[in-house]
Amino acid sequence: MEYGEERVVALVDMDCFYVQVEQRLNPALRNTPCVVAQYKTWKGGGIIAVSYEARDHGVTRNMWVDDAKNLCQDLQVARVRELHGKADLTHYREASVEVIEVMSRFAVIERASIDEAYMDLTAAVQQRLKDMSVNRIDPSLLKTTYIQGYPQSSSELEPHTEDLRSRGLHQWLASLTPSSLGEQSSAGLQLTVGAFIVEEMRAAVEEQTGFRCSAGISHNKVLAKLACGLNKPNRQTILPLASVTELFNSLPIGKIRNLGGKLGSSITETLGVENMGDLTRFSQAQLELHFGDKTGRWLYDLCRGIEFEAVKPRQLPKxxxxxxxxxxxxxxxxxxxxxxxxxxxxxxxxxxxxxxxxxxxxxxxxxxxxxxxxxxxxxxxxxxxxxxxxxxxxxxxxxxxxxxxxxxxxxxxxxxxxxxxxxxxxxxxxxxxxxSSGGITGFLSTETSLSQSRFSTSQLSNKSSLDAKSVSPCKQQHGTIQSFFQxxxxxxxxxxxxxxxxxxxxxxxxxxxxxxxxxxxxxxxxxxxxxxxxxxxxSFFQKRSTERSSSMKNSLNIVEKNNSEDCVPVVSPSRTQCENPDNEQATDVELNPNPPSGASEDLLTCDRCSQEVLAWEMPEHNDYHFAMDLQKSFSSSSSSSAATTSCNISSSSSPPPLRGGVTGSAQSSRVKTKIRGQSGPAAKKLRSQGGSASTLDSFFKKN
DNA sequence: CATTTTCTCGAT
DNA sequence: TATCGAGAA
The missing domain is CATH 3.30.1490.100 (DNA polymerase, Y-family, little finger domain)
Structure with missing residues (x-):
């Protein structure tokens, strides 16, 4: 195993996810130029997702609907639901859970965002290689897979066709070194098996949720993310390390994850380079000098396609x-x-x-x-x-x-x-x-709930991979699926x-x-x-998700041996929502959230001061008494600490002067860290003198 | 003014 | 530790 090729890492990204969610709900939106927008009053609303048909017309995210309509006359617009007077993304979060549940049957995943997940497939791949003891892979198992860099030596002018994809795949497969029994398999073979698993996973996701996605398969997160974007939508791409040099030679630095902002710009400006491959001309010491030890080291490896950030086993938002x-x-x-x-x-x-x-x-x-x-x-x-x-x-x-x-x-x-x-x-x-939710809630039997879970069928049918036994015992109760009435x-x-x-x-x-x-x-x-x-x-029925289920060992041995037909996960019977127009769907009816007012009926009498207080302000009112008491108890002590804590409240209004540029001194362009470095703390100290707030106020400002 | 609403992470 | 800022979707 060569340096930088130790792992097989994949990134799966849902194609224009919010649009797909709306299209599943409303079939009239399918296969049309379509966007999801939130709000309506201001310029028709802001676009937050765009179908590929609409992209063809130049419609992009963050565009106003009114502007997009000028680019695409017959643009369809789905609206984000509004609740409590604000955009409400619950719908998409729930769809995201559906997807993640399916993906988690195949691997431990890291939820990277509402529509993206990373996975470390290294162990799964090794398991497959052992079980299959197959060293030749049928191209028909990789029907949507592209190999970046293949076919080699095809004319650049050649149109991008399925034929080209196929030629590249065949050439790649032919180049793989078959691994004999007991022998270590090549990095390329491992990526290929990883891609096979991802093909299965994506097929399962589409079958069970109706949503399509793209994926990248490589040796680390950055390359997987990059690869994912190379053939969208509804396709996946293997990015072998050997293809990185050529790719990076004309890849703008800002295309790399984490380099799309100020750091990327500062690299370009400081070093006077444009492409990722240009960075290989700088020593590690040079890069560390300009961008700090950690970032410098990261860049030095990364421009060679090497990166080590771990895939974190986590399905739930933090x-x-x-x-x-x-x-x-x-x-x-x-x-x-x-x-x-x-x-x-x-x-x-x-x-x-x-x-x-x-x-x-x-x-x-x-x-x-x-x-x-x-x-x-x-x-x-x-x-x-x-x-x-x-x-x-x-x-x-x-x-x-x-x-x-x-x-x-x-x-x-x-x-x-x-x-x-x-x-x-x-x-x-x-x-x-x-x-533990012992009380009157959460008493329904696991079995009952489980049988109603939309996941139960496929879950149980899929080998032993992630059944209850492999879940950490202490969380068992929570790991069960339950319904409850709120x-x-x-x-x-x-x-x-x-x-x-x-x-x-x-x-x-x-x-x-x-x-x-x-x-x-x-x-x-x-x-x-x-x-x-x-x-x-x-009431709702939902899996009580087990974060443990991700920390548990892999769930990869889902399929094996007969790599031919089986491996199709059981179809979930419960997907009929397309037909039923969700009544929560956005209509263009506009009602109004009620502005604030004082209600006379919600008054309580404070037992401390007998004052009439709005009921919902009572906690705050009590805080007031608490603070007063606290102040009394501290009245003898010096007020210095209070002064210090109160000061930075006002800091927001006076941003420290920006000094120092990307040129000049030794550590010239340490973007985030140093530019503010010298003036920042000084300014902060200055501001902290000015706090003239009362001691009581300071209680609330800081704790 | 008016690309929103969510997220995660690192620096200090 | 709490807070801020960068970055991404």
Missing amino acids: SIGCSKNFPGKTSLATKEEVQFWLHQLALELEERLTKDRDVNGRVAKSLTVGVRQLGDKRPSSFSRCCALVRYEATKISSDSFAIIKSLNTAGNQQAAWTPPLTLLHISASKFSDAP KATERPTIQKDGEEEVSVGGKASPAPKSASESHSGAERRSSDVSESPRRHIK
Whole structure:
């Protein structure tokens, strides 16, 4: 095994995934120039996915629908669902789970994004080679596979046809060194077997979900990703190490994963080179000098096609969050607006977190809140985190507000919010295993649930690969498939616990104010704030995904020996959704989320100060008392620590001066690290003097 | 103003 | 550790 060829790594990428999801739902969209867009008011909405037919017309992602229509008259537009006044991607996340479940039957996968997964096929390939003891591979097993660099010596002018693909494949197969028994197989043979597995996996994904994808098969993640893009859509590409030199000779540096941004540009500028292959002319020391030890070493290997980043066994996201922009005139300029929209985000977050807990048996412990302020060029002006102790929208939104309220320079008793906010973001992370769900929920038998799982059939039919036994025992309970009925009628209303305060659950929507005047008419939507909790009643059957199932040893020996016909996974009977027009599908009906208001009926009396407080603001109010108490208890101690923590609040408004260029000094263009390096810390220190916030405020700013 | 909404990771 | 920024889809 040669250096850099130790592994077989694949990347599978769904072709224009959101479009396929909508096309499966609505057959009229199939085989048409089609896009998925979110929102509608502003220039017809923003495009986030484009069918290949539409791409032929020049339509691209991030284009406005109105503009795209000028490129393609008969463009079909599917809309992202809107809930809580914001775009809601649940639909696509669920489709993603379908795909990942199928792929996970073939290999341990790393979820790279909603529509992409990496997999390390090394062990699977070796297993196949052992079982098959076959050293000649039938080209008919690789019907959608391209070999990058093959056929060798074909004229560049030759049209790209199936015939060309086939000639390349045959030439490649003929060049492979057959491995004798007990002998180490060649890297090329291993890639080929890997491609065979990926052919099977992609066929299974299409059969069971209806979705098509492309794939790249190579020796590392970067090459696999690159290869995947070489023959899209609905095709896969092997990228042998020996083909890298030629490919890299005319491959712009920015095409490589992680080099598409500032680092890539700085490489081009600093070294005066354009293509990936040009980097081979620089010593490792040179590259380390310019870009840092780690990046330099990475580049030195990578331009030779060598890279070692591991495929991480992880199917579940490590954070669950939601955000919404309020650009331009729609920026949030009153406290009520800020609270309202935080609550809308919190409603979605609660729903997703609750489902995640029930399905995946884990709970998030940390809540991060981020905002962007009008005029700030950075994607995030500010972010802070706090403990996440309860999955409850009112608690989440009031805590979120407490975290950011000191950003309001108008002061907390003012109606105004200054400077206006152009982005709100809340995100939950730091997951741990959920406490055992012993209570009244989750009592249905495993068998019952399992039999209803849409995965059960194929799962069980597929050898022994990943049945329950191979799953880590401690997580067994969570690993089972269960259905449950979400508590809807009886939400806990008032609870106490430890240092937690009164929190009010369930309905918490402030009564509708006059109307949407608050956010100046840009993207106004239907209001679901008044929607009854009954909406949640729908039960669902879903696999309680086992993260362990990925850490468990491979599941590769799915097929073997008779490499001819078998290996077709059992067809899932349950895919009839194409017919049924999802009522949640986007219509162009526009309703409005209710703007904030003060509701008179939701008042509680604080037992500390007898003040009337909005119920959903009670947690925050209690925080106030808590903070006051805390302040008293610290009143004698020096205020220095408070001052230090309070200061960086204002940092967002004064970005440090950008100095130093990509030229000049020794470590000239260490892009991210150094440019800010000298001025950054100094500036930060300066800013930290200015904090004149009260001690109470400082409590909220930092913890 | 107005490419959104999500993600992951590394540096500090 | 918490926060920020880069990068990607």
